[in-house]
Amino acid sequence: xxxxxxxxxxxxxxxxxxxxxxxxxxxxxxxxxxxxxxxxxxxxxxxxxxxxxxxxxxxxxxxxxxxxxxxxxxxxxxxxxxxxxxxxxxxxxxxxxxxxxxxxxxxxxxxxxxxxxxxxxxxxxxxxxxxxxxxxxxxxxxxxxxxxxxxxxxxxxxxxxxxxxxxxxxxxxxxxxxxxxxxxxxxxxxxxxxxxxxxxxxxxxxxxxxxxxxxxxxxxxxxxxxxxxxxxxxxxxxxxxxxxxxxxxxxxxxxxxxxxxxxxxxxxxxxxxxxxxxxxxxxxxxxxxxxxxxxxxxxxxxxxxxxxxxxxxxxxxxxxxxxxxxxxxxxxxxxxxxxxxxxxxxxxxxxxxxxxxxxxxxxxxxxxxxxxxxxxxxxxxxxxxxxxxxxxxxxxxxxxxxxxxxxxxxxxxxxxxxxxxxxxxxxxxxxxxxxxxxxxxxx
Amino acid sequence: xxxxxxxxxxxxxxxxxxxxxxxxxxxxxxxxxxxxxxxxxxxxxxxxxxxxxxxxxxxxxxxxxxxxxxxxxxxxxxxxxxxxxxxxxxxxxxxxxxxxxxxxxxxxxxxxxxxxxxxxxxxxxxxxxxxxxxxxxxxxxxxxxxxxxxxxxxxxxxxxxxxxxxxxxxxxxxxxxxxxxxxxxxxxxxxxxxxxxxxxxxxxxxxxxxxxxxxxxxxxxxxxxxxxxxxxxxxxxxxxxxxxxxxxxxxxxxxxxxxxxxxxxxxxxxxxxxxxxxxxxxxxxxxxxxxxxxxxxxxxxxxxxxxxxxxxxxxxxxxxxxxxxxxxxxxxxxxxxxxxxxxxxxxxxxxxxxxxxxxxxxxxxxxxxxxxxxxxxxxxxxxxxxxxxxxxxxxxxxxxxxxxxxxxxxxxxxxxxxxxxxxxxxxxxxxxxxxxxxxxxxx
Numbered sequence: 001x002x003x004x005x006x007x008x009x010x011x012x013x014x015x016x017x018x019x020x021x022x023x024x025x026x027x028x029x030x031x032x033x034x035x036x037x038x039x040x041x042x043x044x045x046x047x048x049x050x051x052x053x054x055x056x057x058x059x060x061x062x063x064x065x066x067x068x069x070x071x072x073x074x075x076x077x078x079x080x081x082x083x084x085x086x087x088x089x090x091x092x093x094x095x096x097x098x099x100x101x102x103x104x105x106x107x108x109x110x111x112x113x114x115x116x117x118x119x120x121x122x123x124x125x126x127x128x129x130x131x132x133x134x135x136x137x138x139x140x141x142x143x144x145x146x147x148x149x150x151x152x153x154x155x156x157x158x159x160x161x162x163x164x165x166x167x168x169x170x171x172x173x174x175x176x177x178x179x180x181x182x183x184x185x186x187x188x189x190x191x192x193x194x195x196x197x198x199x200x201x202x203x204x205x206x207x208x209x210x211x212x213x214x215x216x217x218x219x220x221x222x223x224x225x226x227x228x229x230x231x232x233x234x235x236x237x238x239x240x241x242x243x244x245x246x247x248x249x250x251x252x253x254x255x256x257x258x259x260x261x262x263x264x265x266x267x268x269x270x271x272x273x274x275x276x277x278x279x280x281x282x283x284x285x286x287x288x289x290x291x292x293x294x295x296x297x298x299x300x301x302x303x304x305x306x307x308x309x310x311x312x313x314x315x316x317x318x319x320x321x322x323x324x325x326x327x328x329x330x331x332x333x334x335x336x337x338x339x340x341x342x343x344x345x346x347x348x349x350x351x352x353x354x355x356x357x358x359x360x361x362x363x364x365x366x367x368x369x370x371x372x373x374x375x376x377x378x379x380x381x382x383x384x385x386x387x388x389x390x391x392x393x394x395x396x397x398x399x400x401x402x403x404x405x406x407x408x409x410x411x412x413x414x415x416x417x418x419x420x421x422x423x424x425x426x427x428x429x430x431x432x433x434x435x436x437x438x439x440x441x442x443x
Numbered sequence: 444x445x446x447x448x449x450x451x452x453x454x455x456x457x458x459x460x461x462x463x464x465x466x467x468x469x470x471x472x473x474x475x476x477x478x479x480x481x482x483x484x485x486x487x488x489x490x491x492x493x494x495x496x497x498x499x500x501x502x503x504x505x506x507x508x509x510x511x512x513x514x515x516x517x518x519x520x521x522x523x524x525x526x527x528x529x530x531x532x533x534x535x536x537x538x539x540x541x542x543x544x545x546x547x548x549x550x551x552x553x554x555x556x557x558x559x560x561x562x563x564x565x566x567x568x569x570x571x572x573x574x575x576x577x578x579x580x581x582x583x584x585x586x587x588x589x590x591x592x593x594x595x596x597x598x599x600x601x602x603x604x605x606x607x608x609x610x611x612x613x614x615x616x617x618x619x620x621x622x623x624x625x626x627x628x629x630x631x632x633x634x635x636x637x638x639x640x641x642x643x644x645x646x647x648x649x650x651x652x653x654x655x656x657x658x659x660x661x662x663x664x665x666x667x668x669x670x671x672x673x674x675x676x677x678x679x680x681x682x683x684x685x686x687x688x689x690x691x692x693x694x695x696x697x698x699x700x701x702x703x704x705x706x707x708x709x710x711x712x713x714x715x716x717x718x719x720x721x722x723x724x725x726x727x728x729x730x731x732x733x734x735x736x737x738x739x740x741x742x743x744x745x746x747x748x749x750x751x752x753x754x755x756x757x758x759x760x761x762x763x764x765x766x767x768x769x770x771x772x773x774x775x776x777x778x779x780x781x782x783x784x785x786x787x788x789x790x791x792x793x794x795x796x797x798x799x800x801x802x803x804x805x806x807x808x809x810x811x812x813x814x815x816x817x818x819x820x821x822x823x824x825x826x827x828x829x830x831x832x833x834x835x836x837x838x839x840x841x842x843x844x845x846x847x848x849x850x851x852x853x854x855x856x857x858x859x860x861x862x863x864x865x866x867x868x869x870x871x872x873x874x875x876x877x878x879x880x881x882x883x884x885x886x
Contacts, residue, residue: 074847130843133649206576396886443839
C-alpha cells in the first residue's frame, strides 16, 4: 500500500546484529559521491544521520555502478540492499546495494552549500531555508525547539494548567501600545493581537484557574535587531489565587525542567551544536529594581534614576554582576516602579509606587515579564485611564472584573529567546523556521 | 510568600480521612447562599467542583454568620476552616469555617445565569464568556479540548513527528484562493495565512522528514454557518517517503488514540456533558469518490455527476450509508477527481484524472483533507498554471522542489470540528473560547 520502495529504517536505526541478511531500504538525499575508479562510495543523508553505500566495481552490476557514479548531489534516492559492518562508516555499517532508485533528481548548481564547509550568510540561509535545514546544525536547533515546547507543555499540564487559545484577530489594542498591524476584516478595521494578556485574564474570571497558551504574537515595531521579531511565539500563563512569587517559582522550575529534558532527550542535537548544557540552579536570584539600578550606577558608565527603564547596557551590567556572584545566568528583577509597567500590574498595598512585577532575565537579555495583576475593577479602570488610554475600548475586558474576578498572576516568556539563550544562538532568526521582520516576508 | 490566605486544596481534593483536624482553605466563587435562619449554607465553586460551607448560628461567631448570609453570589471568597464528613454535601464533606474572606465582591444583577437552570442564547454566552465558563458544561468542553490537543501532540511526537511553526503573515496566497484577510505590514500589503500547506511542504525539502503544526488559520469566507469560523485551529502533518495510504493510517490511529485518551483522562468532563464516548474502530472504511457519488445518486434526491463536488446533502447521504453498513461514524472518501482538489495533490500515474487524495469524514461533516503531494517541480508548476494561477507568486515554494524534494504526503484536520463531532456540539463556536466570525470580533 506504500510507495514502491518503502523506507524500512532511518540511517541511524540500522542495527547490523538484529538485521542480519534482511534487506534494508534507506531513503534520503545524496550527500556525497566519492568515485575512486574501482570503488564508489555514496553517502545518503536523512533526518537522523548518514549511511555509506559501498559499490565495488568488480562485485556489482555494471548498470548500478555506473548510475551510482553519476548521482547528482542532493537528489532523492531510495537504496535497498544488505547492511554489513564497517567500522569507518557512519553508524558502523555500509550498505551493499541491490537497487538505487532516484526518486527526484536535484538541479545543479545548488543555491547554497549544505556540507557546513562554507559558511553562508544568514540572509542566504533564510532565503533558502529548504537548503539550510539540510545542515545538521540547523536541524538540531529545530529538534531542540520542539523538545523545549514539549517540555513546557508537559510541565504545565502536570501542574494543572489547561492549554487555551486566544484570538489573533482583535478589535482593539490589547495593551494600548501603538505597535499594531492593521487588518481589513471584512468591512471593518481590526488588528493582529500583540499578546494574549487580556484574554487569559478574562479566563481567570471564567474560573479556568490555571491556563497557558503557546501561540503567535505580532508586534509592528520597527527595530531591526538580532533579538527582535515582528512575529514571535509567546508562552503565556495565568493563574488564579497565586501571587507574583508563586508564578516566579513556576517559571524558574519550568525553565530548569526544560533544560533537563533537552539534556535528556536531545543529546545528539546538543552534540551537533557542540554545546554542553547545564541545568540552571533554582531558585533564581531576585534583585529588586532599586538594587538593580544601584548596581548599574556603581558598575557601568550609565546612570539610571529611580523610575527609569533599563537599557541594554544596564541589563548587561546587572547580568554580569549576578553571574559573578552566583555563577548563574538566570535571575529576576523584581518590584519595578508601577509607572513603567503595564496598567494591569498590581501595586503594593503599602507602597503603590512599586508594583508586584518582575522580569526574568538571562545574563544576555530579558526573557520574560510577569506580575500579580490588578483584580479590582475600579483600580484597574483608573490605571488604564491614568496611562492616557480610553477605557471604553477595554469594556470587553473590564466587564470580566465586575462579577467575580479572583486575584491572579501570570507571565509571558518568548519561546525564541528561551531557545536562543539556551543554545547561545547569536541571531533570533536562527530559532524560527520562517522569520518575519521589518524587511522579510518571504519565504 | 503567597496571598494572605493561600489555597490549600481544590474543592475536589479535600480528603477527610487524610486531613483530620488540619485547616483547609478553599478559594472560589460564591455559587449559592441558603439562609435557613438558624443555619446557613454557602456553596463555594472552583474549577474542580464545589464545597459546602456550613454555619450553625448557635455554634459560630455572630460576625462570620452575619457576613456569610450577606455574601453576594459570584463574589470571590477564601474560606478557611475544618472539614467534616457530610454525606449529603458535594464530595462528601462540609467545611465549618473559621474565616470567610471576600477577595472581590461581585456586582448584581449578574449579566447571565450560570447555574444552568436558565438556558442562555449562544450570543449572550459568547458576549459574556467569562460568565459562560462558570457553567460546568462549558468548562468541560475546554478541558476536553486541552486533552484532545495534548493527545494529538503525544501521538505524533511518539511517532517521530517534530512540531514546527509556519508564519501567519505571508506575502502571497498559499493556495491561490481569494479568501484572504489583507494586512498592512509596514509599508507593504501582506495577508493572514490560510494554511501551513506550502510551508510544511518546504520543510520536506529541508529534510525534517515528519512535521506537525497546530496553529491558527485564517479564512475570509463570508459564510455564516454553525460549522465555519474565520479563525480556526488547524492540526497539520506532512511526512516524507510516505504515500496517502500511510498518512490515512496515521490519521485514523491518531483519532482513535485521541478518543481513548479523552475517555481515560476526562471522565469527569464527559460525565458533566452526559456523553458516553466510544473509540472509533480502525481502519476507517474507505469509499472511493466514484462509489460515493453512486451512493448519493441512488440514495438521495441529489444527482452528482463525476467531477462534481459533494455538498452537505451528499455528505450526509454517504455518512448514513457508511453508518448503516459499519456502525461507525468515521470514514474516508478517497481518489477524488484531480480537478476539484488543490494543485498540489498527486494524480495517479495510471490515471491522472484522479488523484491520491482523501477527505476524512465524520457522519455529520468533513473533518480532514489530505493527499500524497506532487514532489516533481515541473508537474507542480504546470498544475499551478493549469488552475489559472500565476506561478511567479509561488517561486519561494517551487524553488524547494528543484534541489531534492522527497515524495511526501500529509493532511490537515480542524481541531474544532474534531472536538465538535466527538462531543456532539451543535455549533462550532462552542468549541472556541473567543470565536471570530463575519460578525463577531469581540470579546
